[in-house]
Amino acid sequence: MALKKVNIKALDNIVEQMINTVDRSKHEIFQIGEQCRHDHDNILKELEKIKAEVNKVIDEGDLLEVQSRISRQRLSTISLHFKEYSEEQVRTAYEQAHDLQSKLMICRQLEKQLRERRDDLERRLLILQQTIERAETLVSQISIVSNYLVSDIKEMGEALEDAKMKQDFGLRIIEAQEEERKRLSREIHDGPAQLLASVLIRSDLAEKMHKEEGPERSLEEIRSLKEMIRTTLYEVRRIIYDLRPMALDDLGLIPTLTKYLATVEEYHKTTNIEFVYFGKDTRLPQKYEVALFRLIQEAVHNALKHAQSRTIQVKVEIQSEHVYVIVKDDGIGFDVNVKKSGSYGMMGMRERVEILDGLLSIHSKQGAGTVISIKIPVALPSLSSI
Known part of the structure; x- marks a missing residue:
């Protein structure tokens, strides 16, 4: 010994x-x-x-x-x-x-x-x-x-006999953590960090304009700066919300989605977001609520960032054995048969759905918008008696 x-x-x-x-x-x-x-x-x-x-x-x-x-x-x-x-x-x-x-x-x-x-x-x-x-x-x-x-x-100690299994599992967890950190780092770098750098440059420009062209011209630049700061604040809040929406634990999926989509619509004033819910406002197991929220969040984010959509429709229906989600936009669409580099969002959505034994389908055509359909099996026998 x-x-x-x-x-x-x-x-x-x-x-x-x-x-x-x-x-x-x-x-x-x-x-x-x-x-x-x-x-x-x-x-x-x-x-x-x-x-x-x-x-x-x-x-x-x-x-x-x-x-x-x-x-x-x-x-x-x-x-x-x-x-x-x-x-x-x-x-x-x-x-x-x-x-x-x-x-x-x-x-x-x-x-x-x-x-x-x-x-x-x-x-x-x-x-x-x-x-x-x-x-x-x-x-x-x-x-x-x-x-x-x-x-x-x-x-490792006395657990060497099952070390291989623990190793594989641990590596997958760590890899997932590193990928999430890398994604978060990329979002901060491409979002708030870039915007703050621009704010710094534009603030110097505003000071220079005030000296050379007078207060009126500098006020215009300051108004532009305020809009950039507002955008930066939204990006920071969005990233924080991406990490963990606290309302999800307290209120559940539907109220959290309602609040989230309303906030997104308020910021993206040129985009109309319609949210429709069918069924009872029943709490789902936590893993389902988190997964469904993330899936809808990613789909809406893609529609805003890549599709240039003016209208986004989100539909959620909870039945006794399945949850159905449809996210539809009127954006520019894309060719689903062409795999784009850096399309980690869609890959992540597919992986989440597969982990829950669900089905995900994407229908899109250039110039005709995109429809994302999700079907997740849930075991909620109590719903059938409601």
């Missing part, structure tokens, strides 16, 4: 060293990614400047091309009627043509150099973007390994 304890202690020491090494590697990769992101932003600024210079040089070259052509035509005319022009006029015409041709050659050479510089910067941007993506992937993978080492391997 003493030997067993010694072995476990030695294993814990090894695992501790592994965890420290993994954490250091994760930090180093994160620093590499941040440095690449910094370089990416600097190169992007330089690229925009180079593009502007290229356009300017092209315009100057085109103008010189026209002027050079005119001077050559004049030189040709002088050559044909040489005796009609003085020596000074002939010399001036030759010098002007030569000067324009020289300027044109210099301009075209500069254009070539700028184009090469632009192409080089674009290639570097692509390489940096790929490096950033690889760094993010590695950090996510290392986080999975680190969490697994911390949460599972340290406590």
